[in-house]
Amino acid sequence: xGKVKRNTAPKPRSATENRLDDQMxxxxxxxxxxxxxxEKFSIRTLAGxxxxxxxxxxxxxxxxxxxxxxxxxxxxxxxxxxxxxxTWQQFLRELLTSFREAIRKHPNVATLISGQMVxxxxxxxxxxxxxxxxxxxxxxxxxxxxxxxxTVIAAMVGFATQEFAxxxxxxxxxxxxxxxxxxxxxxxxxxxxxxxxxxxxxxxxFMLRWQNGVEAPFDSSYPFYIxxxxxxxxxxxxxxxxxxxx
Amino acid sequence: xGKVKRNTAPKPRSATENRLDDQMxxxxxxxxxxxxxxEKFSIRTLAGxxxxxxxxxxxxxxxxxxxxxxxxxxxxxxxxxxxxxxTWQQFLRELLTSFREAIRKHPNVATLISGQMVxxxxxxxxxxxxxxxxxxxxxxxxxxxxxxxxTVIAAMVGFATQEFAxxxxxxxxxxxxxxxxxxxxxxxxxxxxxxxxxxxxxxxxFMLRWQNGVEAPFDSSYPFYIxxxxxxxxxxxxxxxxxxxx
DNA sequence: ACCTGAACACCGTTCAAGT
DNA sequence: ACCTGAACACCGTTCAAGT
Numbered sequence: 001x002g003k004v005k006r007n008t009a010p011k012p013r014s015a016t017e018n019r020l021d022d023q024m025x026x027x028x029x030x031x032x033x034x035x036x037x038x039e040k041f042s043i044r045t046l047a048g049x050x051x052x053x054x055x056x057x058x059x060x061x062x063x064x065x066x067x068x069x070x071x072x073x074x075x076x077x078x079x080x081x082x083x084x085x086x087t088w089q090q091f092l093r094e095l096l097t098s099f100r101e102a103i104r105k106h107p108n109v110a111t112l113i114s115g116q117m118v119x120x121x122x123x124x125x126x127x128x129x130x131x132x133x134x135x136x137x138x139x140x141x142x143x144x145x146x147x148x149x150x151t152v153i154a155a156m157v158g159f160a161t162q163e164f165a166x167x168x169x170x171x172x173x174x175x176x177x178x179x180x181x182x183x184x185x186x187x188x189x190x191x192x193x194x195x196x197x198x199x200x201x202x203x204x205x206f207m208l209r210w211q212n213g214v215e216a217p218f219d220s221s222y223p224f225y226i227x228x229x230x231x232x233x234x235x236x237x238x239x240x241x242x243x244x245x246x
Numbered sequence: 247x248g249k250v251k252r253n254t255a256p257k258p259r260s261a262t263e264n265r266l267d268d269q270m271x272x273x274x275x276x277x278x279x280x281x282x283x284x285e286k287f288s289i290r291t292l293a294g295x296x297x298x299x300x301x302x303x304x305x306x307x308x309x310x311x312x313x314x315x316x317x318x319x320x321x322x323x324x325x326x327x328x329x330x331x332x333t334w335q336q337f338l339r340e341l342l343t344s345f346r347e348a349i350r351k352h353p354n355v356a357t358l359i360s361g362q363m364v365x366x367x368x369x370x371x372x373x374x375x376x377x378x379x380x381x382x383x384x385x386x387x388x389x390x391x392x393x394x395x396x397t398v399i400a401a402m403v404g405f406a407t408q409e410f411a412x413x414x415x416x417x418x419x420x421x422x423x424x425x426x427x428x429x430x431x432x433x434x435x436x437x438x439x440x441x442x443x444x445x446x447x448x449x450x451x452f453m454l455r456w457q458n459g460v461e462a463p464f465d466s467s468y469p470f471y472i473x474x475x476x477x478x479x480x481x482x483x484x485x486x487x488x489x490x491x492x
Numbered sequence: 493a494c495c496t497g498a499a500c501a502c503c504g505t506t507c508a509a510g511t
Numbered sequence: 512a513c514c515t516g517a518a519c520a521c522c523g524t525t526c527a528a529g530t
Contacts, residue, residue: 020513043504055506056514064504069414114404115357115411125429125437128453133439145443146450147470150405153452154471158360158404159396165361168315183371191371193379197391204392206399207374224393224482225400232478236470266494289523301525302495310523 020052022060026070033071033108037166043067072113075106080127088134089230092152095131096226100160107164107214114161139237148233155229159222162206164213176210183208266298268306272316279317279354283412289313318359321352326373334380335476338398341377342472346406353410353460360407385483394479401475405468408452410459422456429454 028050033041043064047054061067079098085091103110131152132145140148167175183191183198194201203209203216274295279287289310293300307313325344331337349356377398378391386394413421429440440447449455449462 042502044502053515054504055516058505059513065414111357111361114360114407116414125440128429129437129440132443132447136439136443142446143466144470146446147467148474149447149451150464150467151471151474154405154408155401157408159400161360162400162403168311168362183374191375193382194371194375197378197382200388200392201378201395205395218396220389221393221396224390225397228394228397228475228478228482230478231481232474232476235477235481236474288521290521299496300523301497304524305494 020050020056020060022070025050025057025060026067026074029067030071030074030106030109034106037108038111068112069116072109072116075109076102076113077124078102080124080130085134088138089234091130091134092230092233093226095152096156096159096222096229099156100163100222103160103164104213104217107212108166110161110163110165114157114165138233139240141240144236144240148236151229151233155225159218159225160213163218163222167210167212172211172215179208179210266296266302266306268316271296271303271306272313272320275313276317276320276352276355280352283354284358314358315362318355318362321355322348322359323370324348326370326376331380334384335480337376337380338476338479339472341398342402342405342468342475345402346409346468349406349410350459350463353458354412356407356409356411360403360411384479385486387486390482390486394482397475397479401471405464405471406459409464409468413456413458418456418461425454425456 025046029041029046032046032049036045043057044054046067047057050056057067061070076099079095079102082098083091083094085094103113132149135145135148135152138148168178169175183194189195198208201208203211204218204221209216271292275287275292278292278295282291289303290300292313293303296302303313307316322345325341325348328344329337329340331340349359378395381391381394381398384394414424415421429437429444435441444454447454449457450464450467455462
């Protein structure tokens with residue numbers, strides 16, 4: 001009522017926070033992305049939230065992509081802390097669980113992480129070192145160690161980032177209609193395996209759901225997935241030990 | 247020499263292509279993304295490339311996100327065609343290989359696919375039906391079928407989209423320096439497992455590379471990954487058949 | 493029905509100028 | 512050293528107007 005929208009003018013900073021630095025820029029960016037989503041995030045809203053003009057950001061950070069890269073690091077850099085595993089199997093179990101919990105807390109960065117983090121240069125050497133150490137413990141050496149390492153990283157990132165990635169629309173009713181029209185709107189009796197299992201899969205499976213992991217988490221699929229990944233690596237480790245197999 | 251940059255004015259359409267439609271919009275969009283990358287893609291350059299004003303696009307397509315969603319579908323909708331498998335294991339082997347080949351041809355859409363496709367509503371019911379049918383063949387029913395299905399989708403999308411996702415910079419020398427400074431720039435002797443295996447992993451592993459899958463594909467890691475996924479699912483199928491286990 | 497031409501409300505980034 | 516204030520070169524999208 002009578003309020004004027006003034007996006008260009010920064011709000012005054014409070015007395016306690018009258019100096020900017022790069023850490024508070026990245027932390028505030030993560031807060032804003034958590035709250036408003038990635039699409040609404042901009043340097044200008046970030047600056048406004050910090051009470052400065054947009055150009056002030058560039059004194060501390062070279063560009064927007066650098067902020068986003070540091071946001072993904074911030075969202076995932078605690079995943080090692082809770083892990084207390086003795087065996088390599090238990091380590092992987094806890095690693096995948098811990099990573100998923102991090103994404104669950106920051107679902108709006110999920111797409112950033114799958115898009116940037118792995119291909120690029122985020123995570124800490126500590127994490128990489130511990131993964132490699134546990135895979136050596138499992139018996140992997142040489143090219144098999146490389147394969148096992150890449151399998152672990154892809155497995156860690158691949159599931160959870162998909163599970164929690166925001167849907168195509170905020171309106172789950174609209175999303176549901178798109179899914180249903182695509183799955184149902186076909187000649188009856190054509191996709192027999194799919195339609196037979198549709199009650200089981202509906203809203204519980206990739207490409208057949210209308211809510212993302214925040215509202216409808218894959219809480220029973222994920223343990224299955226973890227055990228499948230570990231069993232697969234156990235099999236490959238055993239295969240390595242009898243090289244006559246090919 | 248003397249050329250004037252005129253981004254706002256559309257080039258005249260040739261006589262053969264003087265009518266627009268949604269299919270050619272999506273196809274041209276994919277071409278432009280393949281050629282110039284996702285960051286440079288815009289409705290305005292797309293319109294310019296088609297010889298029309300930007301607003302003309304909106305007669306056929308509701309918004310930019312819809313174009314991108316249809317681009318991901320276009321880039322991946324042929325993956326079933328080459329598959330001639332008899333067993334479910336061989337089907338998964340060919341599926342993961344075929345999906346990776348699709349991403350290899352369109353690396354600049356990799357981040358779109360991991361960000362949108364799976365969480366959302368892209369793929370054809372045919373693909374889903376065939377995956378479900380082969381997992382039933384493997385012996386999965388009930389919640390285990392859901393787990394196996396989600397495992398297959400996450401496995402299919404997770405690795406290849408990461409592998410081919412564009413790096414943080416076009417300059418691989420710069421990328422290399424970032425990776426090296428992060429991995430090397432630590433107290434010597436601290437990350438023993440990592441530094442011991444660094445020659446093996448360098449530029450062949452996620453987070454330890456400075457080229458993406460286009461220049462340095464994970465051609466030996468991917469078969470390892472496929473076999474690990476299949477072996478893991480075989481293990482879970484066998485576990486299902488003796489329910490006293492757990 | 494299909495597209496133009498212009499406008500609206502934004503962007504990221506740069507840069508001289510202030511303090 | 513750190514930030515302002517304004518500008519540049521873009522965006523996606525809307526809409527009256529043309530044909």
